[in-house]
Amino acid sequence: MKIIPVVYADKRRLYKDAVNAFLPRIVTVPLAQESGFRCCSLVKKGDVVREGQVIGAPAEGELSESPARIHSPVPGVVEDIVLCTSPDGRQGEAVRIKLEGSFTYLGRKKLAVDWTILPSATIVQQLSDRGVVNTFNTPEPVSLALEIEAVKHKKTRILVVRMYDDDPTRVTDSLLSSMFLSEIYTGALITARAMDAAGIVFISDSKFPVPETRETEAIPVKFVKINIIEYPAGFQKEMRKVVRKTLREYPFTEIDVDDLYTDASTMYEVCGVIKDGIPVIDRYVYVSGECTPASGLLKVRIGTSVRFLAQQCGGFTTPPAAVIVNGLIRGWSAGSLDTPVTKYVKSVAFIPASRLPDQRRTTCVRCGMCRNVCPRKLTPDVLYRHASGGTPASEMYVRSALLCSNCGLCNSVCPSRLPVSQSVNLLKQQQISEGVK
Amino acid sequence: MFGKTKGTLYNKTLIRPFSYQSQSVGHSLFMIAVLLCVQLFMLLVTESYSALLVTGCALAGSLCADAADKAYHKSYRFPDMASVVEGIIAGMLLPSTFPPVAVFFIVFCTMILAKYMFGGFANAWGNAAVITVAVAWVVGMSAFPSLMLTKDLLQIKNPSYSLIQNGVFPILKFDPPVTEALNNTLFGLLKVSIPDGYISMLWDTHSVIPAFRFNLITLISSIFLFSSGMLSMLIPVCFVGSYGLLVRFAGPYICGGVPGQGDILLAMLTGGTLFCSVFVVQWYGTTPLTYAGKIVYGIMCGVFAFLIAGCGTSSVGIVFTILCANILSPVIQLIEDKQDKTALNGSLNENLQDEGIR
Numbered sequence: 001m002k003i004i005p006v007v008y009a010d011k012r013r014l015y016k017d018a019v020n021a022f023l024p025r026i027v028t029v030p031l032a033q034e035s036g037f038r039c040c041s042l043v044k045k046g047d048v049v050r051e052g053q054v055i056g057a058p059a060e061g062e063l064s065e066s067p068a069r070i071h072s073p074v075p076g077v078v079e080d081i082v083l084c085t086s087p088d089g090r091q092g093e094a095v096r097i098k099l100e101g102s103f104t105y106l107g108r109k110k111l112a113v114d115w116t117i118l119p120s121a122t123i124v125q126q127l128s129d130r131g132v133v134n135t136f137n138t139p140e141p142v143s144l145a146l147e148i149e150a151v152k153h154k155k156t157r158i159l160v161v162r163m164y165d166d167d168p169t170r171v172t173d174s175l176l177s178s179m180f181l182s183e184i185y186t187g188a189l190i191t192a193r194a195m196d197a198a199g200i201v202f203i204s205d206s207k208f209p210v211p212e213t214r215e216t217e218a219i220p221v222k223f224v225k226i227n228i229i230e231y232p233a234g235f236q237k238e239m240r241k242v243v244r245k246t247l248r249e250y251p252f253t254e255i256d257v258d259d260l261y262t263d264a265s266t267m268y269e270v271c272g273v274i275k276d277g278i279p280v281i282d283r284y285v286y287v288s289g290e291c292t293p294a295s296g297l298l299k300v301r302i303g304t305s306v307r308f309l310a311q312q313c314g315g316f317t318t319p320p321a322a323v324i325v326n327g328l329i330r331g332w333s334a335g336s337l338d339t340p341v342t343k344y345v346k347s348v349a350f351i352p353a354s355r356l357p358d359q360r361r362t363t364c365v366r367c368g369m370c371r372n373v374c375p376r377k378l379t380p381d382v383l384y385r386h387a388s389g390g391t392p393a394s395e396m397y398v399r400s401a402l403l404c405s406n407c408g409l410c411n412s413v414c415p416s417r418l419p420v421s422q423s424v425n426l427l428k429q430q431q432i433s434e435g436v437k
Numbered sequence: 438m439f440g441k442t443k444g445t446l447y448n449k450t451l452i453r454p455f456s457y458q459s460q461s462v463g464h465s466l467f468m469i470a471v472l473l474c475v476q477l478f479m480l481l482v483t484e485s486y487s488a489l490l491v492t493g494c495a496l497a498g499s500l501c502a503d504a505a506d507k508a509y510h511k512s513y514r515f516p517d518m519a520s521v522v523e524g525i526i527a528g529m530l531l532p533s534t535f536p537p538v539a540v541f542f543i544v545f546c547t548m549i550l551a552k553y554m555f556g557g558f559a560n561a562w563g564n565a566a567v568i569t570v571a572v573a574w575v576v577g578m579s580a581f582p583s584l585m586l587t588k589d590l591l592q593i594k595n596p597s598y599s600l601i602q603n604g605v606f607p608i609l610k611f612d613p614p615v616t617e618a619l620n621n622t623l624f625g626l627l628k629v630s631i632p633d634g635y636i637s638m639l640w641d642t643h644s645v646i647p648a649f650r651f652n653l654i655t656l657i658s659s660i661f662l663f664s665s666g667m668l669s670m671l672i673p674v675c676f677v678g679s680y681g682l683l684v685r686f687a688g689p690y691i692c693g694g695v696p697g698q699g700d701i702l703l704a705m706l707t708g709g710t711l712f713c714s715v716f717v718v719q720w721y722g723t724t725p726l727t728y729a730g731k732i733v734y735g736i737m738c739g740v741f742a743f744l745i746a747g748c749g750t751s752s753v754g755i756v757f758t759i760l761c762a763n764i765l766s767p768v769i770q771l772i773e774d775k776q777d778k779t780a781l782n783g784s785l786n787e788n789l790q791d792e793g794i795r
Contacts, residue, residue: 256791329455358457359461368730368731377784378781379781399785416461417461
């Protein structure tokens with residue numbers, strides 16, 4: 001565990017409220033928006049698309065029935081199917097749409113569906129059809145409908161909602177929780193109905209003002225507090241630990257790894273998708289960094305380039321040397337300013353050259369900092385040497401890689417700047433592919 | 438510049454994290470080299486040209502060893518900052534009376550041997566600079582000044598005061614007014630006073646070994662290195678603390694004096710204790726890995742320093758102290774590994790089920 005303060009952008013430069021981003025003239029929508037899954041394009045060059053029209057779906061005969069569909073974020077004409085690099089570095093096909101024509105949802109009255117009468121199977125189908133992705137684990141986003149189906153084998157199902165960010169250098173979920181608590185609460189109730197949950201747990205920062213629990217709900221709803229600066233407070237194991245410690249009554253005593261873990265962003269989307277009937281065509285992105293004169297929480301259309309976000313924040317006052325997506329500890333560095341916003345993008349930070357970290361590698365200096373900081377009590381240095389072809393580790397050490405939560409603390413304290421976390425994760429993936437799990 | 442043209446990519450690969458909780462080794466070594474250069478500048482200011490020449494020869498020897506090693510491995514890069522720092526430290530721990538040519542060859546040969554026998558930077562169990570000085574002591578023992586502390590001196594309350602009175606540590610011109618000012622202000626508030634000479638000892642001991650001289654600069658350097666997180670405080674604090682306690686209580690007791698009257702200032706300001714506790718004692722790769730191991734290592738350093746270097750003024754005691762600690766370190770690491778294995782086994786049994794792994 002390491003104390004990492006939650007960093008908000010300079011308050012003077014921060015927008016007071018979440019604001020709608022400008023509409024981009026051109027959007028590029030990648031067809032891969034989930035971890036390990038890629039949709040097929042349903043449109044071709046020259047097609048006219050409506051706002052919210054399905055443009056990407058699983059190919060016929062795909063084993064998985066409930067991946068999140070991909071929708072056109074704007075009305076317009078398909079310019080081309082292009083090769084595009086997603087924020088996570090994956091390359092794949094994307095649909096490039098030029099904004100044209102009238103909007104289906106923008107400026108129109110919302111539906112206000114009574115979701116309480118919808119059967120759970122219908123909700124799950126709608127979550128899949130309208131493209132909701134669970135962004136609890138941002139490096140591995142998965143269709144929420146798929147995850148709901150996956151937890152149905154469990155007898156007592158708990159829905160766990162994280163109201164803050166797993167990466168303390170990103171504040172999207174914290175801001176959303178303070179701005180849209182009612183929508184997030186409703187989204188959680190809808191999800192709980194979809195999965196037939198026995199209880200809902202909201203986990204929030206110890207400073208977060210907890211609303212009064214409505215006793216009228218059909219299932220127990222609890223709010224649990226955690227100190228979010230104690231990284232990695234936003235990970236499954238740490239959350240389970242605090243729930244077990246705080247809530248000692250049924251059904252919360254039954255919480256385990258197979259329950260559904262989700263976040264404020266996803267619950268906000270669930271509310272919009274089911275209650276308002278609008279598919280996932282936009283999302284809230286926290287834009288920050290020292291290269292733009294302003295920063296804030298922007299509601300951005302999927303497929304908008306990060307360059308366009310910078311323009312809304314007043315353009316670049318300092319040339320960016322890197323664009324970091326989804327936080328400085330767990331995020332990725334986007335390959336270019338034309339990288340599009342996808343369903344799993346929560347934050348974009350424009351970093352000037354002066355703020356780039358020194359990543360010059362040296363040999364392991366055996367300082368032991370990675371061991372001392374690891375919340376799972378692993379020995380990342382031993383695993384790194386094993387994975388990088390150095391001293392082989394015993395089977396027990398190699399097996400311990402399965403416990404790694406990929407929090408990246410070992411990386412962040414390593415003075416030799418070695419890719420320790422990546423190496424441990426590689427060992428973990430190798431074992432999983434060999435069928436250990 | 439990023440973003441000038443459409444789709445411009447980075448000119449280098451960046452991997453997560455993009456924010457670190459520690460300083461990089463490269464940056465820390467660079468800052469250590471800069472801080473050591475301040476001490477070299479002081480040698481220049483005090484016209485200690487022979488000390489500068491010896492340090493220069495040691496640096497040249499270290500860089501040549503590094504270049505030879507790189508040529509052997511066909512890796513033609515700018516010399517590592519580690520070699521620069523090791524060269525300067527070795528030079529500063531050698532007496533200025535040592536023949537410069539001998540210094541070059543001793544440093545060159547020892548560094549080359551250390552690289553091949555014990556491994557390169559951070560792979561060696563021992564500090565190459567310290568091993569070099571130990572070899573130089575074996576080769577040219579007469580060049581190292583002898584111990585100034587006698588048993589009689591250790592029986593009295595302030596041996597350092599006697600040494601100042603005897604002119605071993607010269608009193609500088611600015612010492613009396615600074616001492617008076619401190620006694621009237623800071624120390625006056627605490628109702629204590631210090632005699633003339635201690636300020637001089639803190640500023641410049643005039644030792645023939647440059648590393649033993651500028652204690653105040655070493656102290657300021659340590660504040661910078663510790664506060665910026667480039668070096669950890671744990672080992673130096675344990676080392677200095679345990680050594681200080683032993684000097685204070687055990688030293689006089691062994692020599693027939695009154696326990697509790699040992700001269701800590703003399704032990705810290707002479708014999709290179711401060712310099713080595715900051716720049717040498719936790720050299721990369723030579724320390725244990727866990728907090729407990731580091732505390733034991735630091736305390737053992739203090740014990741070795743007391744047993745080998747005594748209560749101060751030893752010219753080579755601190756070097757052998759570090760060597761002994763370096764030898765002890767792998768033993769501590771073995772124990773750590775055993776404990777790690779036990780803890781890991783328990784953690785595996787406890788957590789694999791919780792994580793849903795069978």
